[in-house]
Amino acid sequence: MNVTRNGFLRGAVCTAFVASGGCRALRGLSGGASMYGFAAPRIPRIRLGVVGIGGRGNGVIRRVSNLPGVEIVAICDINPDKLAQAQKFLSEKGKPAAREFLGPDAWRRLCDDPGVDVVYNTTPWDLHVPIQLGAMKGGKHVFTEVPSAFTVDECWELVETSEKTRCHCMQLENCCYGEIEMLTFNLAKLGMLGELVHAEGAYIHDLRWMAATEYPGGEYWRFDENRDHGGNRYPTHGLVPLCLTFDINRGDRLDYLVSLDSAKANFQAFMNEKLKPDNPRRISGVKMADMNSTLIKTAKGRSILVQHDVSTPRPYSRIQLVTGTKGAICDYPFRVVFEESVGSGAHKWFDDARAEEIREKYRHPLWKTIGELAKRVGGHGGMDFIMDARWVYCLQQGLPLDMNVYDLAVTSCLCELTEKSADNRSRTYDIPDFTRGNWRTNKPMEIVDIDLAKMGFAPDKDKV
Ligand SMILES: NC(=O)c1ccc[n+]([C@@H]2O[C@H](COP(=O)([O-])OP(=O)(O)OC[C@H]3O[C@@H](n4cnc5c(N)ncnc54)[C@H](O)[C@@H]3O)[C@@H](O)[C@H]2O)c1
CATH class of the missing domain: 3.40.50.720 (NAD(P)-binding Rossmann-like Domain)
Structure with missing residues (x-):
C-alpha cells in the first residue's frame, strides 16, 4: 500500500512538475558531463x-x-x-x-x-x-x-x-560578432555601463518579398513557417548577443517570459495583393502577427524585451539597447551615453563625435584584429566572417567555443514558449534551465581574440 501510495505521490508530484516545466529540469541527468568549457582535441586541418x-x-x-x-x-x-x-x-x-x-x-x-x-x-x-x-x-x-x-x-x-x-x-548566431554587439559586450565587461539592468533586442526586417515574390525555384519554406506559427519564430538575432553580455548561463539565467502578438494586418494582405490568383499561398489564416513582443525576466532580476516583425515597412533594426546604472548603449543608429558623475543624469545621448571616439577606443579586440579583413570578405558587414574565423581558431587551437549547446537551447526554445504564451493571453512560461543549475558556477565569458599567425595567415594578412 505504502509503495503504491508513494508511487502515486511521485506520479502526482511529477505531474505537477510537468505542468510547470519542472520534470524537464530533471532531464538528461544520466547524460554526459557538462559541455560548458568543453575543449575538443585540436583539429589543425x-x-x-x-x-x-x-x-x-x-x-x-x-x-x-x-x-x-x-x-x-x-x-x-x-x-x-x-x-x-x-x-x-x-x-x-x-x-x-x-x-x-x-x-x-x-x-x-x-x-x-x-x-x-x-x-x-x-x-x-x-x-x-x-x-x-x-x-x-x-x-x-x-x-x-x-x-x-x-x-x-x-x-x-x-x-x-x-x-x-x-x-x-x-x-x-552571427549577430554576436556584430561590431556594435561586441562593443557593447566590451563596455559591459569593462564596467563602463555599471550594473546591467535592462536590454532590448529585435529582428525587425521587412521580408514580405521573400514570401510574396514568385521567384524561380519557389523556396517558400520560410513563408510556410510564418504562416503556421505565431509568437517569435526568429528570436536569436536580437537575443543571443544580449545573453552573452548578461552572462546568461554563466552567472545569470533566463527565468520566465510573457509574450504578446499584435494584429495580423499586413503579411497576408500584402501577399494576397502581390500573388497571382492561382498561387496556393493566397490563403487565409496566417498565424504570424505583424509584431511579437516578448518580455523576459532573468534570475538576477534583469529584464529583456525581444521583438519580431518581418512584415511591416519598417527599417531594419536589431535594437541592441543595453542599460546599466552608469550608462546606456543602443544601435540603429549607434548611440551611447555614460553618466559623467553621480547625479549628472543623461538627458541626451553623446553627440556623434564623442560616440565615434568611444566606438574607436573600446572596439572589441576581435574587430581590431580581423575587422578590416572581415569587411572585405563580407557577410553582413563582416560579422559572419569573424564568427567563422573564431570557431575555426578555437577548433584548431583546441579551445572551448564562445557559444555552446546550452546557449543554443535557452534561446531557441523561445520559438515554442513565445507561441504558447501569445496563444494563451500572454500567460507566463518558465524557461528551462538547460544547464541544470551550473549557471551559478559557470565562469562569465571573457573578451576573446584570435592570433592570425597561429591560424597560418601570411604577414600580408589583409590580402584575400
Ligand atoms: N544568420 C543569418 O544572418 C541568416 C540569414 C539568412 C538565413 N539564415 C538561416 O540560414 C538557413 C538557410 O537559409 P537560406 O536563406 O540559406 O535558405 P535557402 O532556401 O536559400 O537555402 C537552403 C538550401 O537547403 C537546400 N535543401 C533543402 N532540403 C535539403 C535537404 N534535404 N538536404 C540538403 N539540402 C537541402 C535547398 O535546396 C537550399 O539550397 C535558415 O536556417 C535561415 O534561418 C540565417
Missing part, C-alpha cells in the same frame, strides 16, 4: 561538410575558403545546380573539388562520413534538428544556422546528445 547550399551555404563556402587550415571536403543539397555552382566557385578559387552528396537524405551519409570533421548546417528549419543529431551521432562537431531548434524537447535532445557524444553543437 578542419575537413568541413556543408549541408544546404542556398543563400547561407554559398556564403559560408565563400568565407571559409579564405581561412587557412579549412578544407571544404563535402557539399550536400537536393538540387544538383547548387552543387555545381559551389564546385565552380571552389575551382575558380583554386581549391580541390568537394565530394558531392545529392538528395533529400544524402545528409545522413555525410554525417556518417569518416572524412568529415565538422558539419555546417545551412538548411531550412525543419532539417536543423535531425541534421544536428545525425552529425553528433556520427562523431562530428556541428554548427547550425538560426534558430537551431524550435521546441523545448528538441533543445533538451540536443543538450543530451552533445553531452553524451562530446561533440560541439553551436548555433551560428
